[in-house]
Amino acid sequence: MKIGIKIGLSSGPEVTLANLTAIAKEVEAKGFASCWMPNIFGLDAISTLGIIGQSTQSLELGTAVTPTYPRHPVAMAQQALTSQAAANGRFVLGIGLSHKFVVEDMFGLDYSKPASHMEEYLQVLQPLLAGEQTEHAGEQFKVNAAFKVHDAPSKPPVIVAALGPRMLKIAGRLAEGTITWMTGAKTLANHIVPGINAAANEAGRPAPRIIAGLPIVLTSKPDEARTAIAEQLAIYGQLPSYKAMLEREGASGPGDIALVGDETSLRGQLQALREAGVTDFNAAALELEPGQATRTIDFLASELSG
Numbered sequence: 001m002k003i004g005i006k007i008g009l010s011s012g013p014e015v016t017l018a019n020l021t022a023i024a025k026e027v028e029a030k031g032f033a034s035c036w037m038p039n040i041f042g043l044d045a046i047s048t049l050g051i052i053g054q055s056t057q058s059l060e061l062g063t064a065v066t067p068t069y070p071r072h073p074v075a076m077a078q079q080a081l082t083s084q085a086a087a088n089g090r091f092v093l094g095i096g097l098s099h100k101f102v103v104e105d106m107f108g109l110d111y112s113k114p115a116s117h118m119e120e121y122l123q124v125l126q127p128l129l130a131g132e133q134t135e136h137a138g139e140q141f142k143v144n145a146a147f148k149v150h151d152a153p154s155k156p157p158v159i160v161a162a163l164g165p166r167m168l169k170i171a172g173r174l175a176e177g178t179i180t181w182m183t184g185a186k187t188l189a190n191h192i193v194p195g196i197n198a199a200a201n202e203a204g205r206p207a208p209r210i211i212a213g214l215p216i217v218l219t220s221k222p223d224e225a226r227t228a229i230a231e232q233l234a235i236y237g238q239l240p241s242y243k244a245m246l247e248r249e250g251a252s253g254p255g256d257i258a259l260v261g262d263e264t265s266l267r268g269q270l271q272a273l274r275e276a277g278v279t280d281f282n283a284a285a286l287e288l289e290p291g292q293a294t295r296t297i298d299f300l301a302s303e304l305s306g
């Protein structure tokens with residue numbers, strides 16, 4: 001199981017291009033495999049990772065995730081290939097549906113058929129990323145287009161935020177893997193991994209990547225940390241897609257599934273993810289007290305050979 005670090009966790013004033021580039025360079029220097037950046041209400045994640053790609057050499061750089069609805073798949077493909085060129089082949093395009101209240105209430109778009117939207121979106125996006133002429137006449141997209149980004153050395157892999165059964169089938173058939181958030185080890189093992197693997201196998205595709213994003217805190221006060229996480233990340237226990245995963249896990253909220261504890265305890269929790277079939281751990285190291293995130297990341301760096 002590879003370990004990566006989630007960056008740009010907020011849209012606060014500290015989230016600048018200069019700061020994120022410096023963090024990514026430090027993550028690379030410590031030997032981590034990847035950096036993952038959410039696309040929230042600040043810097044654009046695809047563009048930011050392309051810029052970071054110019055200042056790093058080996059670090060995989062992925063969005064976790066960029067919402068599909070605000071961007072036509074042609075625009076998404078063009079931007080992703082540009083960042084793939086900037087990162088010299090190290091960019092991973094993570095995409096997701098976002099949530100109804102964002103898509104409808106903030107963007108004013110129709111969220112009535114999210115799974116169908118994603119299926120068509122991938123049918124248009126994937127050949128465009130491969131530089132192929134794309135002809136698609138569907139319910140949601142009608143596209144006849146092609147373009148080339150000549151200095152993009154390869155097609156960027158596409159990872160889909162898939163949690164429900166239908167989305168897992170779509171991701172298994174049409175993408176290179178899934179990236180999850182707020183999904184515990186038991187649910188990964190019993191639902192996510194077998195669901196997407198079966199779909200990929202049926203479609204004759206390679207085994208998909210399973211990138212699991214979870215909060216992690218190195219602490220000698222686990223109960224206090226879990227309480228703080230439950231309060232800080234309470235929104236994720238209310239959004240329908242994440243709430244469904246927490247219910248599958250038997251968890252009351254985000255604090256219950258976060259990786260929390262001392263070094264020995266965290267090693268056991270990381271091992272549970274490995275045994276669940278996770279290929280990549282996307283670590284969201286939280287700062288519940290001064291210096292805690294740095295200590296957590298240093299612990300993870302010491303575990304990279306595990």
